[in-house]
Amino acid sequence: MTRVAVNGVTGQMGHAVLAAAGDADVVVGFATSDADAVDGVPVVHPADAADALAEYDVDAVVDFAVPEGALTVAEACAEAGVPIVVGTTGFDEDGMARLKDVSESVPLLKATNFSRGIQVLQRLVREAVGTLDEYDLELVETHHNRKVDAPSGTANTILDVIQSERDVEPVYGREGHAPRDEDEIGVFARRAGDVRGEHELLLAGDDEVLSLSHRAEDRGVFAAGALDAAAWLVGRDAGWYSFGEVVDA
Numbered sequence: 001m002t003r004v005a006v007n008g009v010t011g012q013m014g015h016a017v018l019a020a021a022g023d024a025d026v027v028v029g030f031a032t033s034d035a036d037a038v039d040g041v042p043v044v045h046p047a048d049a050a051d052a053l054a055e056y057d058v059d060a061v062v063d064f065a066v067p068e069g070a071l072t073v074a075e076a077c078a079e080a081g082v083p084i085v086v087g088t089t090g091f092d093e094d095g096m097a098r099l100k101d102v103s104e105s106v107p108l109l110k111a112t113n114f115s116r117g118i119q120v121l122q123r124l125v126r127e128a129v130g131t132l133d134e135y136d137l138e139l140v141e142t143h144h145n146r147k148v149d150a151p152s153g154t155a156n157t158i159l160d161v162i163q164s165e166r167d168v169e170p171v172y173g174r175e176g177h178a179p180r181d182e183d184e185i186g187v188f189a190r191r192a193g194d195v196r197g198e199h200e201l202l203l204a205g206d207d208e209v210l211s212l213s214h215r216a217e218d219r220g221v222f223a224a225g226a227l228d229a230a231a232w233l234v235g236r237d238a239g240w241y242s243f244g245e246v247v248d249a
């Protein structure tokens, strides 16, 4: 049984990880809130994470928090020699560089989306964009009204996949006189209700439209993927890993 610490344990994803932990034993959580415990799991401030990782004998951390909190805990993992699965999205360049530094000391697996369906979607996107190389591309994501980063991490990852195949320039929303350039891709972020996460890539030629889309129906799908990643990561060498490796294992 993997002894897991959850960063962002008081959040929506923190609760989903606690609910999904079947073969994992969640022994401690990190959050900036005043809560002492969530569902019987002790809550420790992220500033004290390095000591807590040793005290609770943690095998791996699963992180769904905010970028600054994720970095604090990732750096504590580097100090304590504990692997970390990073699910938080919205890192800037400096944050990504700090995560790379952490991966020099411990195994670090980062994914903007821990659903297996999104892994397959990314592979389909690569094939479709490479094959239909003259079709117009438009990318739309929809999330719940509490999401703070836009576009979603997943949309940015899909955009990276597209840009590795085609030289397209993202246009984030349109208004006014906005004729479409041949080489642009419209990117749209919708925020409403409690939508768990929807992503759609439209590929349109003159006489046909292909739509590649995915909808998460429960946060449990992300939680289960991240816990699988944590179990897979324990015992590996320091380095940067991807969720695709877990899905293919």
Ligand SMILES: NC(=O)C1=CN([C@@H]2O[C@H](COP(=O)(O)OP(=O)(O)OC[C@H]3O[C@@H](n4cnc5c(N)ncnc54)[C@H](O)[C@@H]3O)[C@@H](O)[C@H]2O)C=CC1
Binding pocket: 007, 008, 009, 010, 011, 012, 013, 014, 030, 031, 032, 033, 046, 063, 064, 065, 066, 068, 069, 070, 072, 086, 087, 088, 089, 090, 111, 112, 113, 114, 115, 149, 153, 222
């Ligand atoms: N990679 C994936 O599959 C998924 C990623 N996410 C990402 O996970 C993150 C969290 O999402 P939600 O749980 O919906 O957000 P949330 O707002 O419900 O929870 C955020 C949590 O972070 C904690 N927090 C705030 N400041 C902190 C700090 N400095 N240090 C440590 N913890 C801190 C809060 O107390 C709370 O527990 C977001 O970046 C979201 O985009 C969400 C779902 C799936």
Ligand SMILES: O=C(O)C1=N[C@H](C(=O)O)C[C@H](O)C1
Binding pocket: 089, 112, 113, 114, 143, 144, 147, 151, 152, 153, 154, 155, 196, 197, 198
């Ligand atoms: O904040 C969320 O909820 C989600 N965030 C991730 C993202 O930014 O892509 C993954 C998922 O879509 C849910």
